[in-house]
Amino acid sequence: MKVRKWTYSEQLAHLKSMYKDCKSSMDNSGFVWTCSIKPTELSQTYTIKITYHLNQFPKCYVVNPKPLALAEGATRLPHTYNSKRQQLCLFYPSLNEWNSTMSISKTIVHWAVQWLFYYEIWLYTGVWNGGGHGNWDVDFKDKY
Numbered sequence: 001m002k003v004r005k006w007t008y009s010e011q012l013a014h015l016k017s018m019y020k021d022c023k024s025s026m027d028n029s030g031f032v033w034t035c036s037i038k039p040t041e042l043s044q045t046y047t048i049k050i051t052y053h054l055n056q057f058p059k060c061y062v063v064n065p066k067p068l069a070l071a072e073g074a075t076r077l078p079h080t081y082n083s084k085r086q087q088l089c090l091f092y093p094s095l096n097e098w099n100s101t102m103s104i105s106k107t108i109v110h111w112a113v114q115w116l117f118y119y120e121i122w123l124y125t126g127v128w129n130g131g132g133h134g135n136w137d138v139d140f141k142d143k144y
Helices: 008-018 108-125
Strands: 023-026 030-037 046-053 059-064 080-082
Touching (some): 008 023, 046 108, 059 108
Antiparallel strands (some): 023 030, 030 046
């Protein structure tokens, strides 16, 4: 059984149907989708931007707040492809953890919410519990 790839216009249409109050723009090669989300009821609201273009993987950024706060002792954000641009690391392209047969609204958006959940824990504890690469524990000497 062959699984069909989603076109970028189908991906955007699905995002729009799942998340009504979000903004998007599309051109001949892809789209940009922006939405405000809260990881939990007690969380602050974050604005994320997902870009998706032909022959590329989706990219997810936190655009608000910018800059994201750092845990005490940290010099960069945990588990990001680009800490300064706040580009979240949500999957490993080389391990085929995401492909174009998968819905962005059911994967990338949910993974971004999960990343933000772990980010808020990291802010308080200094320990990155969200998995992935690297050791994101920061030195908490003199914190308590």
